Amino acid sequence: MANNTVPAKVKERVNWPITILLIVGLITIIFPLYMAVVIALKDPSEMTNDIAGILSLPSTWSLDNFIEAIQVTDFFNSFMNSLIITVAAVVISVLVHSLAAYAIGRNMDKKKLFKASYYFIVAGMYVPFAILMMPLVKQTAILHLDNMVGVMVLYVVFYMPMNMMLYTGYLRNIPTALEEAARVDGASTWTTYWKVIFPLMKPMHATVAVITGLAVWNDVMTPLVIMGGSGVNTLPLAQMNFQTAFATNYNLAFASYLLAMLPMIIFYIVAQKQIIGGVTNGAVK
């Protein structure tokens, strides 16, 4: 009985001043998005040069700008390309990086080759894309990889250092006893990995998928230098091309910005917990 009453007494009251400050602070996040939405919904004739004209709600709600933006930016094609590249890069990263981390993580304490490989790959984190970019433009052209396949391959390589570090760190907490038991039962190393270890690393797969996916989906530089000008666009590339051609029609431009943000916002609404968790784990580990 006594125990039940204590928490009620200790329970702090809601800190309203901080709550209100934080709600007011949301303006900084919401204002740019609000601005994007109202401009995108307006007809160009409604845009006047004063702020009230720009920021007031549209007098008639119209999706015309969106329909036009979808056509002008070839939205569905760019969207599909971004989706294919992102899904492929994420799936391959999860499969290959976790497997590589298993081979390296389980041997690096005993064997020099594996230990050296670990540091060799992880050191790649310090290599900025700017230095790889120029040689890669030549190299991918020679190998006929100046296309979506090339971009996917590059992502799998670029995110290998970070994912390798995340996976090997996580593997340290998985006892080897489980694998040894499987081995005694006659399972091969390969089978043991996919049947026992891979499923155990599920929380880390989620983390790797989230950070690799976010980075790939929003990346501009890699597709720009590798497949820019090829006519095949990702969503950010389509935005860039659109910007140079139609930048003065702001209503149309904002409709296209919103279209580009929308898939990620929807995904965030659906998987908010996993996304925040993934980003946090990826940074803290």
Place this chain on the structure above:
Amino acid sequence: MASIAASKAGSDRNRTFLAILIPVLVLFIAFNTIPLLTGFFYSFTDSKGYGAFEIVGLQNYIDLFQDARVGNSYLFTFKISVVSTILVNVISLTLAIGLSSKIKFKSALRGIYFVPRILGGLVVGYVFSYFFTYIVPALTGTTSMLASKEWAWVAIVVVLVWQACAQTTIIYITGLSSVPEDVYEAGALDGATGWDKFRYLTFPLIMPSITTNMVLVMKDMLMTFDQIVAMTSGGPAQSTESISYLIYQNGLNNSQFGFQCANAVIFFIVIAVISIAQTKFLNSKEEQL
């Protein structure tokens, strides 16, 4: 017999591990190490990116240190990186303390403050570009910051900070949640309140989060690219050219392939040295506490 079987299984195991390691290493070397070495090689040439070229030794490096445009891009990049890193960490830590206190709508607030992290830098840059070109001048009666050599960098910093705070805040929230409640209870007995409580109790205990955030944010800021493309294209008068942007622009589009490879080599060294030094320095702070 048993030992032979065991060693056979062991060698099978080793073979599997090598069969995994080698293709992965080949892939990594092919698309990371080889371009890195190629870039290093081209930095000693006068290559335009096409056609014939000659070895020019260290000439590119000598020119690099006398090139005003390159110098300006380093100054600009360091300026926005340092200012943004400090602002992001101060704002995020403040926000994180607010979001960790006893508030209403906690998860909704955390969720909305995180939104900038999921959006692409390019599109966010376009939206803010409009904001600085039309909304801010209309409010203040001034000309656009983005057209001003003195102020354009501030607009870039605003966008960088707006986006980077989201992730940094979440990491601080995680850091703050790991501070055990009894530390505060003990502190309260000693009369620690307000600033003292933060300075002597919270601050030392979240030092690992500070290290993480400082290094992560600084590294991202040094590589700024998307926002420059979206907002200024390096202008006005080349006043907002980040290092990455200059390498991209002149190395790939303006025939300075060899010269910008040399620039990229220096940039690589700068990134590596800063990241490693920062980690070492902040880690040593952690140990002292």
